[in-house]
Amino acid sequence: EKGGYASFMLKEIAEQPKAVADTLLGRIDGSGSLMLDEVRIPANVLREVDKVVIVACGTAFHAGLIAKYAIEHWTRVPCEVELASEFRYRDPILDQQTLVVAISQSGETMDTLMAVRHAREQGAKVLAICNTNGSTIPRESDAVLYTHAGPEVAVASTKAFLTQLVACYLVALYLGQVRGTKYADEIRAVVRDLASVSGAVERVLETMEPVRQLARSLAGKDTVLFLGRHVGHPVALEGALKLKELAYMHAEGFAAGELKHGPIALIEDDLPVVVVVPSPRGRSVLHDKIVSNIQEIRARGARTIVVAEEGDDAVVPYADHLIRVPVTPTLLQPLVATVPLQVFACELATARGNEVDQPRNLAKSVTVE
Ligand code: F6R
Secondary structure, three states: OOOOOOOHHHHHHHOHHHHHHHHHOOOEOOOOOEOOOOOOOOHHHHHHOOEEEEEEOHHHHHHHHHHHHHHHHHHOOOEEEEEHHHHHHHOOOOOOOEEEEEEEOOOOOHHHHHHHHHHHHOOOEEEEEEOOOOOHHHHHOOEEEEOOOOOOOOOOOOHHHHHHHHHHHHHHHHHHHHHOOOOHHHHHHHHHHHHHHHHHHHHHHHOOHHHHHHHHHOOOOOEEEEEEOOOHHHHHHHHHHHHHHHHOOEEEEEEHHHHHHOHHHHOOOOOEEEEEOOOOOOOHHHHHHHHHHHHHHHHOOOEEEEEEEOOOOOOHHHOOEEEEEOOOOHHHOHHHHHHHHHHHHHHHHHHOOOOOOOOOOOOOOOOOO
């Protein structure tokens, strides 16, 4: 049932364009309004929301970190993101005007479930973003928006992550719609961009051979670092998590701006550093800053692996390896930028002789705290 692929993980990586498209399907009407009737929290309640708190674990937490940028930018409602395992034990401030969004592929993660229960006890409304129909987290939440990734078998999350991002963007737009900060034409434009990202993911998948070669050449390394800014920061964290869990390598993701506050001391000769570069269009200040970060680490000997948009020439002189991704609006870039990092981790793990579908010590759903 691996459909000709060597692993479920490879199959699920390849299914991402469809998973993204399926998660959008039927959720926008002809006039450009989001139809999220399945989100049974009434519009008047959503209009009163004065804070969004996202809780999740692991890869789903990284989706939440990206969602924060979209929610705050599109709705102007403050948004916090917290690891579900930390949330409950710090006495978080929650009330009827708090919307808690719980993100979980399995819907069974105990830490996330406990966070949901705690939030509801405090009177907060809970919306689950979940991939598994009828699982515990959606059953215990006030509402659910399902991701349509289809069953994810490989332990490492790939297609579920991309669909979690899509669902988060939809929730952000929907909140904007009911609160009046996002109008039909703007929503339609973003949804159009989202719809075209599915094709962009397809194109990324067609250009992965150099990434696989690079990954194989790094199989003997001990450490890989990942850097990003803005939504590229959670992408860097996700790239590092994939490498830890699959290749059993030391991998860390940093906000590129934090380099000089410590991590730059780690840079040594030939250390591979993956840098996720934001689009040079739009907020170009972010782009310029990260180009200087690449120069800084390269001057100290790093081997730079640069993930940058097609046509971004400024990075070329500083990239030892260049991975191109299609032009995408900044907030949506994680949908394309994450894919090469999944392929990179999967191939590196295979080159090291690891079983990618069942990494050691891990389980697909973590039902203990
Ligand atoms: C990483 C991974 C885990 C899960 C985490 C949450 O590849 O799969 O980090 O993302 O255990 O699981 P769910 O989404 O089922 O709550």
